Amino acid sequence: MKTMEIRLNVNGEAKQWTVAPGDLLLDVLRREGYFGVKRGCEAGECGACTVLLDGKPINSCLMFAAKAEGSDVLTIEGMAHGSTLHPLQEAFLDHGAAQCGFCTPAMILNAKALLDQKPHPSEEEVREALAGTYCRCTGYRKPVEAVLAAAGAGRGPAPRRAKA
Amino acid sequence: MRSDHTVVGQNVRKVDGVKLVTGGPAFTDDIHLPGLLCGKILPSPYAHARIKRIDTAKAKALPGVHAVLTYQNVPRVPHTTAGQAWPEPSPYDTYLLDSKVRFVGDRVAAVAAESRAIAEKALRLIEVEYDVLPAVLEIEQAMAPGAPVIHDEPDAKGIHDASRNIAGYILRGIGNVEEGFRESDRIFEREYRTQRQQHCSIEPHVTISWLDGDGRLVIRTSSQVPFHARRQVAMILQIPVSRVHVIKPRIGGGFGGKQEMLLEDICGALALAARRPVRIEYTREEEFYMARTRHPQILRMKMGANCDGTIVASQLTVLATTGAYGSHSTTVQGNTGSKVLPLYRAEHMRFECHVVYTNTPVAGAFRGYGCPQGFFAQETLVDEIAHELGIDPVEFHRQNVIRLGDIDRLSAQLGEGKEGLPRHIRSCGLPECLDRAAAAIGWTRKRKALPSASHLKRGVGMACTMQGSGIAGIDWASAFLKMNEDGSFFLQVGAADVGGGADTVLAQIAAETLGVSLDKIVITSGDTDTTPFDVGAYASSTTIISGGAVKKAAEKVREQVLRMAAKMLETPVENLACGDNRVSTVGEGKKSATMTQIALHSMYKEKTQIMDGASHFNTDSPPPFCATFAEVEVDTQTGMVRVLHLATAVDPGVAINPAQAEGQVEGAVAQGLGYALTEELVLDDAGRPVNANFLDYKIFGAKDMPKLTTILVETDEPLGPYGAKSISEVPINGPAPAIANAIFHAIGVRFRKLPIRPEDVLRALREKETVADDQCV
Numbered sequence: 004m005k006t007m008e009i010r011l012n013v014n015g016e017a018k019q020w021t022v023a024p025g026d027l028l029l030d031v032l033r034r035e036g037y038f039g040v041k042r043g044c045e046a047g048e049c050g051a052c053t054v055l056l057d058g059k060p061i062n063s064c065l066m067f068a069a070k071a072e073g074s075d076v077l078t079i080e081g082m083a084h085g086s087t088l089h090p091l092q093e094a095f096l097d098h099g100a101a102q103c104g105f106c107t108p109a110m111i112l113n114a115k116a117l118l119d120q121k122p123h124p125s126e127e128e129v130r131e132a133l134a135g136t137y138c139r140c141t142g143y144r145k146p147v148e149a150v151l152a153a154a155g156a157g158r159g160p161a162p163r164r165a166k167a
Numbered sequence: 168m169r170s171d172h173t174v175v176g177q178n179v180r181k182v183d184g185v186k187l188v189t190g191g192p193a194f195t196d197d198i199h200l201p202g203l204l205c206g207k208i209l210p211s212p213y214a215h216a217r218i219k220r221i222d223t224a225k226a227k228a229l230p231g232v233h234a235v236l237t238y239q240n241v242p243r244v245p246h247t248t249a250g251q252a253w254p255e256p257s258p259y260d261t262y263l264l265d266s267k268v269r270f271v272g273d274r275v276a277a278v279a280a281e282s283r284a285i286a287e288k289a290l291r292l293i294e295v296e297y298d299v300l301p302a303v304l305e306i307e308q309a310m311a312p313g314a315p316v317i318h319d320e321p322d323a324k325g326i327h328d329a330s331r332n333i334a335g336y337i338l339r340g341i342g343n344v345e346e347g348f349r350e351s352d353r354i355f356e357r358e359y360r361t362q363r364q365q366h367c368s369i370e371p372h373v374t375i376s377w378l379d380g381d382g383r384l385v386i387r388t389s390s391q392v393p394f395h396a397r398r399q400v401a402m403i404l405q406i407p408v409s410r411v412h413v414i415k416p417r418i419g420g421g422f423g424g425k426q427e428m429l430l431e432d433i434c435g436a437l438a439l440a441a442r443r444p445v446r447i448e449y450t451r452e453e454e455f456y457m458a459r460t461r462h463p464q465i466l467r468m469k470m471g472a473n474c475d476g477t478i479v480a481s482q483l484t485v486l487a488t489t490g491a492y493g494s495h496s497t498t499v500q501g502n503t504g505s506k507v508l509p510l511y512r513a514e515h516m517r518f519e520c521h522v523v524y525t526n527t528p529v530a531g532a533f534r535g536y537g538c539p540q541g542f543f544a545q546e547t548l549v550d551e552i553a554h555e556l557g558i559d560p561v562e563f564h565r566q567n568v569i570r571l572g573d574i575d576r577l578s579a580q581l582g583e584g585k586e587g588l589p590r591h592i593r594s595c596g597l598p599e600c601l602d603r604a605a606a607a608i609g610w611t612r613k614r615k616a617l618p619s620a621s622h623l624k625r626g627v628g629m630a631c632t633m634q635g636s637g638i639a640g641i642d643w644a645s646a647f648l649k650m651n652e653d654g655s656f657f658l659q660v661g662a663a664d665v666g667g668g669a670d671t672v673l674a675q676i677a678a679e680t681l682g683v684s685l686d687k688i689v690i691t692s693g694d695t696d697t698t699p700f701d702v703g704a705y706a707s708s709t710t711i712i713s714g715g716a717v718k719k720a721a722e723k724v725r726e727q728v729l730r731m732a733a734k735m736l737e738t739p740v741e742n743l744a745c746g747d748n749r750v751s752t753v754g755e756g757k758k759s760a761t762m763t764q765i766a767l768h769s770m771y772k773e774k775t776q777i778m779d780g781a782s783h784f785n786t787d788s789p790p791p792f793c794a795t796f797a798e799v800e801v802d803t804q805t806g807m808v809r810v811l812h813l814a815t816a817v818d819p820g821v822a823i824n825p826a827q828a829e830g831q832v833e834g835a836v837a838q839g840l841g842y843a844l845t846e847e848l849v850l851d852d853a854g855r856p857v858n859a860n861f862l863d864y865k866i867f868g869a870k871d872m873p874k875l876t877t878i879l880v881e882t883d884e885p886l887g888p889y890g891a892k893s894i895s896e897v898p899i900n901g902p903a904p905a906i907a908n909a910i911f912h913a914i915g916v917r918f919r920k921l922p923i924r925p926e927d928v929l930r931a932l933r934e935k936e937t938v939a940d941d942q943c944v
Contacts, residue, residue: 038197039190041419043369044451048861051369079190092188096180099826102834103666104187105370105419111188133869137861139367139420140666142833143869144877145826 009072013037014081022068028054031068032078039079039108043137050136053109054078060116060135079108082115091115094153095146102140109136114150123154173746175679175889178826182671182690183417183664193417195373195389196448203375204233204279206437206447207286209293210457211268211275214302214526214854215315218266218295223276225292231281232289234440238264241436244403245322249494249531250392250426252641252702258325258334258493260318263403263432268297269317269491270526271854272457279437279445302526303332304854306465306488309523317491317524326493332524334489335497339504339580340517347480347515351471355552359468359544360920362847364461366533367866370419371454374430376437377444379412384435387414390693391425391663392703397695399428400435411435415693421665422838423532424459426705427494455859459531460848462487462499462522466544470513476558478549478567480515481508483541487522490529496522499530499537505581506790507541509590510633511549511567516577526854532705534835535899538634539842543921546630546904551917559614560908561605564631564794571595578639578788588639588786594892596818596880597631600794605629607814607876608796614912622803625811628908629796632900635788636820636884636893637708643784644713645699646720648677650728650777652770654748654762655687661701662713663693667895668827669709673717675823676888680721681728682745683762699780707791707893710823712783714888719781727777731769732760789884791892792818795836795901797873799909803932806925808844808910813902814876820884820892829877832898836875837867839902844922 006021013032022031029052032040040063043051047062054063055077082089091111094100101107110133117124117132124132129150133143186193223235241264247257264274276293280286301315308314309332318329327333348354374388384406390396393413401408418425430447437445449458464487471480485503489496504518553563569575575590605611613627647659658677664670674688681687691698701713725745732750733740736758743750751759760768769775798812815832822828845865849857858864883890907918916931 033196036192036199037190038192038194041194041370042196042448043371044861046451046860046862049369049451079188083189088185088188092185095188096184099178099181099668099824099830101181101184101187102668102827102830103368103370103418103420104183105194105368105666107187108190130869130872135868137367137369137866137868138834139369139422139838139866140834141830142835142837142867142875143872144833144875145830147869 007069009069011071011073012075014077024069026068028063028066028068028071032063037078037080041105041108050109051106053112053136055112055116058116058119060113077112079111082111091150091153094149098145098149098152100141100145100149106136106138110138110146118154126151172679172889174675174685175823176821176825178824179671179675179685181668182674194370194419195375195387195416200375200377200444203444203446204281204441205283205286206277206279206434206445207290208274208433209276209290211271211273213268213297213299214271214304215300215317216268216297217300218275219298220296221276222294226278226289229285229289229292231285232278233443234279234437235276235289236264236436236440237276238266242403242405244405245324246399246403247494248427248429248492250395250428250703253398256498257495258323260323260326261492263436270528272528273491274433277433277437279441302854304525304527304850306463306486306523306525309488309525310521317526333521334493334524335500335522337497337501337504337518337520339577341576341580342515344480344482344515344517347513348471351479352473354469354471355548356469357548357919359466359547361464361540361543362921363463363528364533364842364846365455365848365864366422366424368420368422368424371449371451372425372429372458373448374434375444375446376434378438378442383410383412384439385412385414386431386435387416388431389418389425390415390431391421391665391705393663393693393695394661394700395703396428396431400431403432404435404439413695415663418665421704422534423536423705425665426532426703427459429458451861452859455848455864456528456856459494460528461533462489462530464503464540466540468544468548470548470552472552472556474556476556476563476566478511478513481511481513482517483508483544485520487520488525488527488530489522490525490527492529494529494531499532501581502537503541505578505587506538506634507545509575509577510569510631512569512573518581527850528848534838534896536706536896538632538900539903542630542632542900543903547907547919550628550908550911560629561601561610564601565598568597568631590787590790593789593886594820594882594884595792596882597792597794599880600792600816600818603878603880604794604796604814604816607878608798608812610796613798624801624803624913625798626909626913627796627798628905628912629794630901630904630908632793632795632897633790634707634893634897635790636711636887637785637788638706639788640786642702642706642708642712643782644701644716645780645782646713646716647699647780648720648724648778650766652766654766655689656681658688658690658717659698660690660692660713660717661698662709663704665704667831668824669704669713671827672710672823673714676714676717677721679889680718681725683748687748707896710891710893711887712785714891716781716783718888719783720779723779723781724777727779728765731765731773731777735760735765735768785886787886789886789892791894791897793897793901795905797902797905797909799906799913801910801913801928803914806929808923808928810840810873810906812874812876815898815901816878816880817894817898818880818882819894820887821881821890822879823889823891825879828879828894831895832877833875835895835898836902837872839899841866842921843903843906847922
């Protein structure tokens with residue numbers, strides 16, 4: 004089988020990988036241990052395989068790995084700094100926005116791409132940003148709330164409810 | 168309800184949350200195994216056919232192919248794929264591989280190869296000659312005289328009447344409906360139809376299997392039922408249960424679709440044949456038609472009511488299809504009667520159901536488990552009755568719904584595939600659910616609002632629903648706890664967290680009972696080697712049943728901790744209490760020992776491991792209750808129905824983790840919205856799926872959702888741990904009838920078939936205009 008070398012940055016680290024011309028970015032990333040990139044449909048419909056390519060969300064199942072040559076790729080594994088979580092990750096935890104967690108990496112990456120461009124989005128804009136990621140667990144309300152909370156400057160702790 | 172809990176009732180973060188939000192290797196497929204092979208299944212292209220000849224020589228000869236299985240080289244063991252407690256009430260009508268195929272997508276052969284490309288090429292090299300048989304695709308044709316017989320194999324067991332394609336038959340009742348109808352002032356009878364909905368968990372079914380160093384078969388799988396899967400795989404592959412190890416990692420959504428032993432058997436068989444690790448993952452297309460769906464039903468609902476609004480008698484007659492195999496056939500359909508009719512206090516009830524085989528994708532467990540179908544019929548008919556009698560639907564419900572202290576006698580007639588147990592209503596927040604959801608939607612004002620003059624018509628509608636909390640007398644679970652030197656506890660449960668947060672809730676129950684903070688509980692779940700038995704995640708059972716086991720185990724361990732502390736502190740056990748990660752004397756002269764001190768003392772002074780386990784089951788299944796209110800806007804030019812607001816009030820007993828409970832409600836209603844308006848797996852006239860992808864099969868996305876209001880109406884259930892019942896299923900039942908009723912309020916047209924598509928709305932509006940032209944009201 005023909006192979007080729009590609010160079011790219013993944014989560015800030017320079018990588019040089021041997022790939023076949025037909026290898027999808029999704030498969031190569033998972034092969035290299037970036038398991039946060041999920042396989043949900045392989046057709047660009049569910050969005051679970053989202054990564055940020057030069058800051059923009061893309062479906063890694065629709066892109067040849069070779070096309071990522073020279074790009075900066077951000078996966079969910081690159082969002083936290085050591086044990087310090089990204090504010091979006093904290094917000095997802097505080098708001099119960101991750102249920103099964105399978106689409107959560109894609110949601111968080113799409114939200115990051117939005118907040119990088121627009122630090123104080125409206126709810127409509129958040130929903131637009133999450134529209135490409137199907138979630139079958141949450142009904143989207145808590146993920147949307149989490150993104151809005153992460154965007155807000157004074158994000159407080161989780162709402163704790165007084166019991167009746 | 169007690170208000171002094173420190174962990175129960177708190178919105179703590181998910182115990183597995185960090186791993187999920189950081190994309191850690193948590194799911195079945197998130198491992199690399201050396202020598203891993205790709206398994207693929209050859210699906211039948213025909214809805215009904217016999218395999219005349221199958222030749223795998225070319226596939227086997229292909230370099231990189233390590234195993235090729237057909238019916239000729241695997242054991243033939245009739246079984247059900249339904250992940251149910253033994254003995255399963257579903258018919259044993261399924262084989263690992265068979266010489267007959269019964270739906271498009273049925274297994275013909277399976278291969279394991281060094282890459283996906285080689286596996287797919289190997290499938291193409293398998294030569295199959297079929298004797299194509301006439302197929303039964305429509306429910307109504309299945310029992311017709313002369314219809315092709317789908318299960319003509321002699322060794323199937325438990326089929327009600329194979330010669331007429333009847334997988335199961337149910338007839339149960341209380342009172343005398345005929346008498347009830349005679350006593351009623353008015354009789355209402357309508358027919359309803361529901362569709363084939365697919366679970367669409369974002370993680371498809373995926374299983375990885377290998378032989379460990381001792382030659383035991385390891386199955387790492389996306390399952391809601393690891394223990395049932397272990398038992399079934401052992402039976403099908405004819406190996407002892409002790410030689411099978413099932414591991415359930417994090418699961419990317421189940422919703423009932425993974426209450427099936429679906430890939431575990433074939434993946435295990437391939438691993439045994441190849442002596443190499445094998446992974447099988449369904450593609451999204453395969454997931455749509457080779458996994459499971461909700462059972463489509465034709466429901467005939469008849470109710471007798473008096474003019475004062477009292478329901479006297481109700482009768483539901485159902486014709487359902489289970490597809491080609493009878494997975495969950497009688498149990499899902501039994502629920503359509505037993506969990507639906509008793510919502511009302513009618514003296515007379517009758518439920519009859521035929522569950523028929525058709526040459527279509529296999530139906531199975533799906534969140535709601537027969538209730539979404541039944542409640543769509545019942546709650547739409549009840550709305551019609553209230554309208555006809557001139558009674559506000561909310562008032563009509565208040566007058567008729569089951570209440571605290573009632574006994575649901577139909578449940579005693581209709582259990583899990585056999586007679587069941589009566590349900591005593593020991594907690595019921597339904598009246599408050601009605602009040603609060605009605606207020607949230609603005610019911611009183613909006614019901615009276617004048618119709619809009621524009622082409623956009625608004626309306627509000629509602630429905631009430633209930634469910635169960637575990638299967639009475641059948642579901643059971645166990646838990647084990649042991650204490651570590653640092654005062655922490657390992658909690659081992661067979662329960663299968665499928666994403667809903669069971670691990671968190673169970674850890675909260677353990678922490679509360681032991682008087683420690685949540686971080687002192689380390690939970691392991693759903694591993695058949697390292698955790699004790701649990702039936703698995705289904706029937707809204709985990710919080711109440713597995714939670715009950717955890718509470719019992721924790722109480723026993725707490726007793727041991729207190730006894731150890733009594734020795735250390737030289738004070739009677741009765742003077743001691745756990746709390747705040749320590750044991751302290753109650754009242755004057757306060758003495759205390761930390762959990763760490765107690766653990767060290769126990770382990771190194773007393774040479775005693777503090778540990779204990781417990782099992783738990785209930786003989787009743789307390790229903791959670793739900794009121795769903797919808798506001799819709801119907802575009803009379805396009806037929807498009809837009810849901811503007813969905814308010815759901817649920818009585819889950821005590822919510823152990825309110826935020827997680829709300830998440831269950833919101834996820835359920837999102838699936839209910841799809842059931843109402845967009846979701847249907849469509850088959851062509853040869854039984855082939857035509858929309859097996861997310862472009863043509865529409866589930867709700869972030870922008871499609873209406874405004875959601877979620878209200879938890881907490882009650883204290885005596886049978887539940889800390890008063891908890893359940894929540895995951897009940898909210899899925901309400902959206903379809905509430906939306907159908909809201910559409911009626913908006914445009915005066917009844918819809919009795921799901922999903923309610925724009926073309927259906929437009930057609931109905933045109934027919935209404937035609938009728939109106941001819942009618943003088």
